[in-house]
Amino acid sequence: MIDWIIAQQGVLCVALLLLIGAEHFYTRKMGVLFTYKLWFFVPVLLVLNNLPFNMMAIPSNNFTRFVVGVKPSVEHMELNVLFSLWAIGVSAISAYVLVHHFSTWRSISKQKAVQTNAYYSSKAITPMLFGFIAPKVLLPYTFKSTFSLSQQALVLEHEQVHRTHKDHWWNTLALCIAIAFWFNPLVWLALRSFRVNQELACDHVVLQNKTQADKLNYAKALVQCAEHCSSTINLYPTFGEKSTMIKRLNLIQKPKTGSKMLGAAALTIAALLTANTTLANVPPPPLKGADAKINEAMPVKRVEPAYPTKAIKENLEGYVVFKFDITETGATDNIEVVKSSPEGVFDKTAMIAFKQWQYKPAIKGGASVRQKGLLVQLDFKLAPEPLNAKTKVKAKEKLSSSSM
Numbered sequence: 001m002i003d004w005i006i007a008q009q010g011v012l013c014v015a016l017l018l019l020i021g022a023e024h025f026y027t028r029k030m031g032v033l034f035t036y037k038l039w040f041f042v043p044v045l046l047v048l049n050n051l052p053f054n055m056m057a058i059p060s061n062n063f064t065r066f067v068v069g070v071k072p073s074v075e076h077m078e079l080n081v082l083f084s085l086w087a088i089g090v091s092a093i094s095a096y097v098l099v100h101h102f103s104t105w106r107s108i109s110k111q112k113a114v115q116t117n118a119y120y121s122s123k124a125i126t127p128m129l130f131g132f133i134a135p136k137v138l139l140p141y142t143f144k145s146t147f148s149l150s151q152q153a154l155v156l157e158h159e160q161v162h163r164t165h166k167d168h169w170w171n172t173l174a175l176c177i178a179i180a181f182w183f184n185p186l187v188w189l190a191l192r193s194f195r196v197n198q199e200l201a202c203d204h205v206v207l208q209n210k211t212q213a214d215k216l217n218y219a220k221a222l223v224q225c226a227e228h229c230s231s232t233i234n235l236y237p238t239f240g241e242k243s244t245m246i247k248r249l250n251l252i253q254k255p256k257t258g259s260k261m262l263g264a265a266a267l268t269i270a271a272l273l274t275a276n277t278t279l280a281n282v283p284p285p286p287l288k289g290a291d292a293k294i295n296e297a298m299p300v301k302r303v304e305p306a307y308p309t310k311a312i313k314e315n316l317e318g319y320v321v322f323k324f325d326i327t328e329t330g331a332t333d334n335i336e337v338v339k340s341s342p343e344g345v346f347d348k349t350a351m352i353a354f355k356q357w358q359y360k361p362a363i364k365g366g367a368s369v370r371q372k373g374l375l376v377q378l379d380f381k382l383a384p385e386p387l388n389a390k391t392k393v394k395a396k397e398k399l400s401s402s403s404m
Helices: 002-007 010-026 032-048 082-105 150-164 167-180 185-207 210-225 242-253 260-280 309-313 347-354 389-403
Strands: 065-070 108-112 118-121 129-130 136-139 300-301 318-326 331-341 362-364 368-370 371-380
Touching: 002 082, 010 032, 010 185, 010 347, 032 167, 032 185, 032 260, 082 108, 082 167, 129 150, 136 150, 150 167, 150 185, 150 210, 167 185, 185 210, 185 242, 185 318, 210 242, 318 347, 331 347, 347 371
Parallel strands: 065 371, 118 136
Antiparallel strands: 108 118, 129 136, 318 331, 318 371, 362 368
C-alpha cells in the first residue's frame, strides 16, 4: 500500500501545483467557471496513473536461494513503519471528520426553516450545504434577523447552486484524496484553492443576471457572514468563508470574461499532462539482442525470517519456495507458496519477512517494469553446535595425527 501511495506523488504534485497557480494568478483571466472545472483533472490523472497496464509484464524464470539461520535476536515487523504512520494519520483525520459530521447532524432542528430542505442548526455559523449524499441547507438561528428578505433569497440561491453543481460529491472526493495523501502539504493547499474556485463559481452563477442593487446586497451579506466565519477549512460549502472574501468581493465589483486563448493554453497543458501520465504507464515494446537484457532480480533489502521456536526445539530444518512478482518500485507482490518442507512449519514466518523484501526494479527501454513468475527458496538451517573444550582438544589431536 505504501508503495502505491508513493507512486502517486509525482503526477499529483505536478497537477496540484499547476491548479494552485491557476487559482492564485489566473482565475480572473481564465474565468471562474472554467478554472473550477479544471480541478476535474486531478481524479482523472490519478485514475490514469493506475490503469492496469502492468499486466503486460516481463515473464521470468529467475530462481534464487537464500539461507536462513538462527540469530540471537530477530527483527520481526508485522507492519512497515511508514505504513503505520500513514494509517495513523488516515485514522485520526477520518475520526475527526466522522465526529464533526455526527455532531453537526445531531444539531439539525426538526423544524424546517424558510424553505423546503432548509433547516436551522446550532452548528451553522453561516448558511451552509451539509451532507455528502443527500445534502441539506443549514441556517444559523439568526438568519432572519441578520439578513434582509432580498439577501435571504440570494443566500439560499447560492446554496442551491452548490447543490446543482453537485459540490457535495466533489467535496467528498476532494476530502477523500486529502485524507489519503494527508502527509503532502500541497494537498491541503490545493483543497483551499479548490474551495476558493468553488465559491467563486457559485457567486458567478448567482449574480450573472442580477442588478447592481442585488450585487450590492449580496456583497453586504457576504461581509456579514465572513465576520462570523472561521478561517479554517470547513468540511462543507459555506456562504461566508473569510479567507475567500476579498477575492469574491473583487470579482463582484469587477467581473471579467475569461480569455479564450488562456483557456486553450490551460487545456493544452492539462491534455499534455494527461497524455504523459497515460503513456508513462504503457510498457515499451519488446526489444531484441543485447538491449533485451534486464536487471537480474537481486534484493537490495532483506528481512530475515524468524526461525520458529517449535522448529528449534525439535531440531528441524527445511525450506520454503515462493513464486512472486517484483513491482515497478521493487516491492514483492502476488506471493504464493509453491513448495515447503516440512509443510506448514516455516511458511508463515517466511511469508511475513518476504513481504518486506525490496528488489532492484527491472529496467527495460529506460523504464522500470514489473517482473512476473520469479522463484525464490529460503533454506532454514540450524547453526552447528559450538565446540566445547573436550571437543576442541579431540579435534586438534585428530588434525595433528592426520598431518603426520
